[in-house]
Amino acid sequence: MEPNLSVDFFGKIAASPLVLASGVMGISYSGMLKVVENGCGIITTKSYTVQRRKGHEGPVVAEFNGGFINSMGLSNPGIYEGMKEIADCKKRCDAPIIISLFGVTAAEFTELVRAVDSSIIDAIELNLSCPNVADEYGIPIAASTEKVFEIVSAVKSITKLPVIAKLSPNTYNVPEIALSAEKAGADALTLINTLGPGMIIDINAQKPVILNKFGGISGAAIKPLAVKLIYEISKLVKIPIIGTGGVLTGEDAVEFLLAGAAYVGVGTAVYYNGIDVFAKINAFFSSYLRQNNLASVRDIKPI
Ligand code: DHB
Numbered sequence: 001m002e003p004n005l006s007v008d009f010f011g012k013i014a015a016s017p018l019v020l021a022s023g024v025m026g027i028s029y030s031g032m033l034k035v036v037e038n039g040c041g042i043i044t045t046k047s048y049t050v051q052r053r054k055g056h057e058g059p060v061v062a063e064f065n066g067g068f069i070n071s072m073g074l075s076n077p078g079i080y081e082g083m084k085e086i087a088d089c090k091k092r093c094d095a096p097i098i099i100s101l102f103g104v105t106a107a108e109f110t111e112l113v114r115a116v117d118s119s120i121i122d123a124i125e126l127n128l129s130c131p132n133v134a135d136e137y138g139i140p141i142a143a144s145t146e147k148v149f150e151i152v153s154a155v156k157s158i159t160k161l162p163v164i165a166k167l168s169p170n171t172y173n174v175p176e177i178a179l180s181a182e183k184a185g186a187d188a189l190t191l192i193n194t195l196g197p198g199m200i201i202d203i204n205a206q207k208p209v210i211l212n213k214f215g216g217i218s219g220a221a222i223k224p225l226a227v228k229l230i231y232e233i234s235k236l237v238k239i240p241i242i243g244t245g246g247v248l249t250g251e252d253a254v255e256f257l258l259a260g261a262a263y264v265g266v267g268t269a270v271y272y273n274g275i276d277v278f279a280k281i282n283a284f285f286s287s288y289l290r291q292n293n294l295a296s297v298r299d300i301k302p303i
Contacts, residue, residue: 003289004296005282007263009042009096010162010187012122014263016041016282017297018253021244021267022100022125022166023047023072025275029088035270036095039278042263043095045082047102047127050111052078056132062200062209067219067246068268069198071132071212074102079115087120096122098164102130104141106154113159124161126151129168129193131216142168142193145180152184162187164242169195169225178233190242190265191229195222218268222246227259234260234302248272250284260302 007017019042025031026045035043055075062069076082079101086097099121103109109126116124128151129142141147148165155163165181167174169192178189194216200209208214226245234241243256244265253264269277285297294300 001295003286003294005041005285007041007297009263010123012096014041014096015039016278016285017257017263018042018278018281019098019242019244019263019265020044021265022127023070024267024270026100027076027082027085029085029092032085032089032097033092034275035278036093038275039282040266041095042098042122043089044098044125044265045086045100046076047074047100047130048076048079048082048112049074049102050079050108050115052076052081056212059210060212060215062215064200066221067217068271069196069200069210069215069217070194071197071210071215073132073212074130079112083115083117087117090120098123098125100125100127100166102127103151106151109151110154110158113155116159116161118159118161121161123164123187124155124159125164125166125190126155127166127193129166129170131168131170131194131197132212132214142177143171143173145173145176148177149180149184152181152186156185164188164190166190166193168193169222169229169245174229175233175236178237182237182239186239188240188242188262189233189237190244191233191261192222192226192245194218195225218246219272220246220248223252227255230256230259230261231303247281248277250281250288253281253285254288254300257297257300258303
């Protein structure tokens with residue numbers, strides 16, 4: 001029998017536990033469709049703000065041995081244009097869609113949530129953890145148990161959609177923040193957003209590679225940190241975790257399930273391995289299940 005890769009996602013069926021991480025191919029409807037056609041189970045959009053944002057001037061991305069740094073500057077067409085792209089995607093495929101929202105205050109988040117058409121969206125992810133706009137907004141929300149509690153509660157009070165809090169690794173008290181999000185009613189957590197920001201200097205040009213100097217670190221370098229936080233926090237909270245951060249291969253994805261993730265986010269790997277990375281990871285899931293005499297990905301139990 002073919003191993004079963006499909007999973008429940010808040011009452012919907014997803015063909016795979018793989019989630020397109022926010023910020024990658026999740027802007028135009030054609031990009032979203034492509035990842036689903038290539039085996040991705042659940043889509044997360046780029047983070048939307050109320051107004052359109054042009055984002056930072058390039059270069060916005062740079063590679064190093066362990067992955068990438070990026071500082072896109074939350075470029076997005078604004079929530080209202082974004083909803084149109086999502087509607088176009090929903091007409092053509094039934095994969096669950098998580099809309100990512102970025103705000104700073106509870107009022108900003110609730111304004112965004114009111115613009116979400118809940119008939120075509122399956123969950124809301126609150127980006128509480130963008131590392132690249134600290135100059136504009138000050139301390140990241142994700143380092144404050146109080147702010148996380150306030151924002152998650154405010155959002156929960158005005159929507160029936162599942163609410164997912166995306167947390168930052170850039171603070172010593174991530175488990176405490178996770179508990180605060182759960183107490184405020186979060187239905188799931190995404191762990192982790194990018195690390196840092198970090199910096200890469202071009203030694204020939206003798207200046208930073210990306211124009212904004214600093215950028216969030218993604219890719220293989222942050223994977224052990226993601227695994228550790230998923231492992232630790234999944235034992236602390238009852239809500240499911242979308243584990244993301246440096247998953248490049250099928251082996252990495254299984255490692256995240258063993259750490260305690262219910263779903264596995266894939267982002268930077270799309271740059272390295274192309275869009276068929278989802279199909280490749282699914283194929284690995286199937287062979288791993290066969291080898292271990294398991295019928296379903298849900299039989300891969302956390303250690
Ligand atoms: C950006 C936002 C993020 O949440 C992140 O992790 C990296 C980059 C951005 O748009 O700049």
